[in-house]
Amino acid sequence: MAPPTQSRIGAGSLRRSHVTPSCARTSRWRCKSNSACTSGSRTAKSPIHVHMAGRPSCGSMRSISRRHFGAREPRVTSRSTQARALVLCGPTASGKSELALTVAEAIGAEIINADSRQIYRGMEIGTGMPSRSALRRVPHHGYAIVDPVETYNAALYARDAAAAVNDVWRRGRLPLVVGGSGFYIEALTGDRLLDRPPPEAWLRERLRREAEIHSPEALWEWLSALDATARARVPHGDSYRTLRGLELALTRNRGAADTAARTLPKAAAFRIAVLTLGREALRQRIDVRVRAMFENGLLDEARVIRRHAPHAPALSGIGYAEALSYEDGLATWHEAIAAAQRRTARYAKRQETWFRHMRSATIVSADDAVAAANALTHMARELAAAA
Numbered sequence: 001m002a003p004p005t006q007s008r009i010g011a012g013s014l015r016r017s018h019v020t021p022s023c024a025r026t027s028r029w030r031c032k033s034n035s036a037c038t039s040g041s042r043t044a045k046s047p048i049h050v051h052m053a054g055r056p057s058c059g060s061m062r063s064i065s066r067r068h069f070g071a072r073e074p075r076v077t078s079r080s081t082q083a084r085a086l087v088l089c090g091p092t093a094s095g096k097s098e099l100a101l102t103v104a105e106a107i108g109a110e111i112i113n114a115d116s117r118q119i120y121r122g123m124e125i126g127t128g129m130p131s132r133s134a135l136r137r138v139p140h141h142g143y144a145i146v147d148p149v150e151t152y153n154a155a156l157y158a159r160d161a162a163a164a165v166n167d168v169w170r171r172g173r174l175p176l177v178v179g180g181s182g183f184y185i186e187a188l189t190g191d192r193l194l195d196r197p198p199p200e201a202w203l204r205e206r207l208r209r210e211a212e213i214h215s216p217e218a219l220w221e222w223l224s225a226l227d228a229t230a231r232a233r234v235p236h237g238d239s240y241r242t243l244r245g246l247e248l249a250l251t252r253n254r255g256a257a258d259t260a261a262r263t264l265p266k267a268a269a270f271r272i273a274v275l276t277l278g279r280e281a282l283r284q285r286i287d288v289r290v291r292a293m294f295e296n297g298l299l300d301e302a303r304v305i306r307r308h309a310p311h312a313p314a315l316s317g318i319g320y321a322e323a324l325s326y327e328d329g330l331a332t333w334h335e336a337i338a339a340a341q342r343r344t345a346r347y348a349k350r351q352e353t354w355f356r357h358m359r360s361a362t363i364v365s366a367d368d369a370v371a372a373a374n375a376l377t378h379m380a381r382e383l384a385a386a387a
Contacts, residue, residue: 003299003326003333029112029141029164083169083268084383087177088376089114089185089355090275091348093285095366097130099275100178102373104138107380110168112161113142114179114188117317119157120148125293125301126319141168148305148312153221158187165268174384177270182354187225189270202353203250207243209350215313216242223249271383272361273376276352281367283345290319290341294333299323318343 086109090096100111113119117127121144129143141164146152161177165188168175177188211219220242223230226249234241277285302323305312314320322340325331331339355361362379366372 029145029160029167083166083175084386085112085165085169085175085177085268085270086376086380086383087114087185087189087270087272088275089178089180089182089272089358090366091277091282091351091355092128092180092344093289093348094275094277094282095285095369095372096178096180096275097128097134099366099369099373099376100176101130101134101138103376103380104176106373106377107174107384109174109176109380109384110139110141112164112168112175112177113140114161114177114181114184116154116157116179116181116184117314118143118179119145119152120314121146122148122305123301123314123320125296125298126314126317126323128289128293147309148314149309151217151221153218154183154187154225155221157184158190158225161188162268169268174380175268176380180351182351182358183222183226185272189268189272203247206350206353207246209346210246211239211243213316213318213347215316218313219243219246222246226250269383269386271379272358273364273379274355274358274361275364275366275372277366282348286344286348287341290344291337293319294323294337294340299327303327318347 086103088096088100088103103109104111111130115127117123118129119142120127123129124144130140134140135143142161161184165175165177177185179185214222216237216239219239220230220234220236223234223242223245227245230245230249234245298319302315302320305320306315306324309315315324319340322331322336322343325339326333326336364372364375
């Protein structure tokens with residue numbers, strides 16, 4: 001496919017910056033089937049339409065409303081008042097979203113986002129957000145809820161996702177948390193998810209890689225979520241002290257659990273499934289997905305973000321930076337795609353390393369999609385029926 005020459009995404013797909021009250025953010029996580037979202041936010045007044053491109057198997061751009069979903073009958077039979085949730089995590093392009101959709105339809109579950117980039121509005125293509133058909137088939141929570149220039153971190157996620165988990169459970173359905181952002185998942189579960197403190201060299205390398213992906217602002221907010229005293233101790237913008245603080249907080253293996261405990265103190269029981277895929281198969285899926293993103297309008301999406309929010313941290317993220325390098329004449333179309341593919345593969349490798357250290361997690365191979373779906377459905381049914 002030839003490189004695009006003009007934007008196909010309207011400017012309306014990305015709103016200008018504004019301050020969103022915390023109560024409004026929380027209400028936007030609640031999306032009940034066949035009903036308007038709760039009042040107290042813009043979302044309650046009118047549908048939020050976002051332009052989306054499908055995953056590699058999907059085609060054209062789509063305009064959807066997150067408020068309307070097909071009805072689902074409650075399937076939770078447990079009499080427990082404590083919320084229970086299945087967490088499905090794994091590296092990018094491992095098939096999490098497709099498997100989650102299969103499981104959710106089988107048992108009447110609702111999907112809750114655990115991807116730190118898919119919360120942003122106007123980034124549907126570059127983050128691989130669920131397609132329009134997926135959003136219509138199963139209720140989804142926490143997707144495209146804030147603008148790219150808004151501040152959103154693990155602490156806010158822990159609060160909002162916890163509220164969504166409990167809301168879904170109270171309505172008689174099983175919450176299915178899906179994503180690849182390990183520190184978001186840690187913040188939500190409130191557990192000591194790492195089996196042991198990571199080796200110092202490995203942790204420092206991981207944080208160095210995180211600094212390549214995320215802005216200094218995002219890293220500082222992450223530290224603030226992990227360690228409540230960091231805001232007073234670490235100057236804003238001090239990259240060295242921010243990374244050192246993250247290293248200490250993660251080594252102590254606390255932090256995010258402290259944050260989540262304030263919002264969800266033993267209020268939910270989580271069962272974690274880690275999806276794995278053979279290295280070669282995963283790399284092939286990554287290459288296909290990245291190429292499809294470029295062909296389906298990633299450059300257009302990056303142009304819109306830069307036009308309305310030129311300093312948005314998202315522009316340095318995987319895919320967007322490479323697309324704009326083509327736009328700015330710093331790389332050819334094929335060089336930009338190849339660079340994004342390599343960067344995504346490195347990110348997937350770091351995710352795999354992170355998830356290997358999760359304790360009490362069940363490993364589910366995605367090499368056989370049918371077997372994986374059966375295993376996950378069985379786990380979900382056990383949770384839904386637990387006394």
